[in-house]
């Protein structure tokens with residue numbers, strides 16, 4: 001491949017210092033509980049810088065690439081992009097995104113629990129079937145990473161009070177689907193109807209306000225922050241007066257978090273960190289709880305404990321969409337399940353029926 005031309009390439013944004021500055025302004029604003037004008041100004045300027053950079057890429061870098069790259073170059077790019085072991089295009093980009101995501105989360109700490117009471121109220125974009133049993137209806141959902149289609153028309157529905165498992169091999173698109181539901185991953189086609197409202201165009205924070213709360217893959221805790229601050233961050237869309245009671249109810253569910261409440265989250269064991277990630281999602285008062293690989297990387301005893309917690313939530317009437325590579329355990333506690341393969345649903349049925357399915361037993365359950 002030819003060396004890239006540097007004439008039009010804008011200097012990349014130094015996100016580290018930008019985010020650090022945003023973080024300290026956000027924390028100062030949260031401490032003083034004043035109107036966060038400084039924070040708003042800093043966010044606006046960071047956003048402007050980002051927009052400029054994206055515009056420069058679109059106006060200069062991409063046309064230039066189109067002009068100078070050959071079909072063979074593009075094929076090479078595609079190959080590199082699809083290579084799961086390429087650290088440049090996968091892990092590094094993912095790590096960078098996570099860092100940005102955390103940074104924005106930190107910068108957003110100011111409005112913790114200060115929104116008005118409109119959260120969770122009936123909403124405008126109501127569509128037919130609002131009173132139906134289906135809390136969530138994802139129809140023909142597609143999502144892409146660049147030119148690669150990771151979701152190829154997913155149809156998944158979840159009834160109120162149901163626990164639905166979404167299982168499939170690594171790379172099937174489970175995380176992408178949950179992130180698309182949360183609104184942090186762009187959807188290129190299809191629709192998502194939640195509680196009778198078409199939420200396809202809504203921002204992710206508004207979706208949290210509607211009651212879609214996610215415990216993300218890899219937990220994504222704010223390790224240097226205290227356990228309690230991590231929980232409070234989960235409540236950033238809630239009216240402040242409800243936060244203390246919700247905190248107590250999460251502590252009631254996970255007493256170990258209360259014991260260690262002032263310790264940094266990074267001090268917790270893997271299992272406890274997972275409880276904290278679930279607790280943080282519960283602080284948003286979900287009506288649909290999205291759990292992405294809650295048992296990942298845990299020792300067998302802790303896996304049992306995590307599934308015990310999920311069962312307890314299910315028995316309390318929580319609606320849960322559970323993504324797991326541990327297909328057997330997930331299907332065993334699920335009312336229904338979907339099997340995802342390379343971006344498409346290939347099978348669906350009750351948890352029991354899927355466990356009994358010969359194909360599934362061989363492919364996913366190791367039986």
Ligand SMILES: Nc1ncnc2c1ncn2[C@@H]1O[C@H](COP(=O)(O)OP(=O)(O)O)[C@@H](O)[C@H]1O
Pocket residue numbers: 090093094145150168169170171172173174175176177
């Ligand atoms: N940030 C990303 N950039 C490019 N491709 C990605 C990215 N994240 C995931 N993918 C690709 O999308 C597909 C689905 O990935 P993912 O949703 O993470 O699957 P799962 O959660 O089922 O393991 C995979 O082919 C994966 O390589």
Ligand SMILES: [Mg+2]
Pocket residue numbers: 174175176217293
């Ligand atoms: Mg995943």
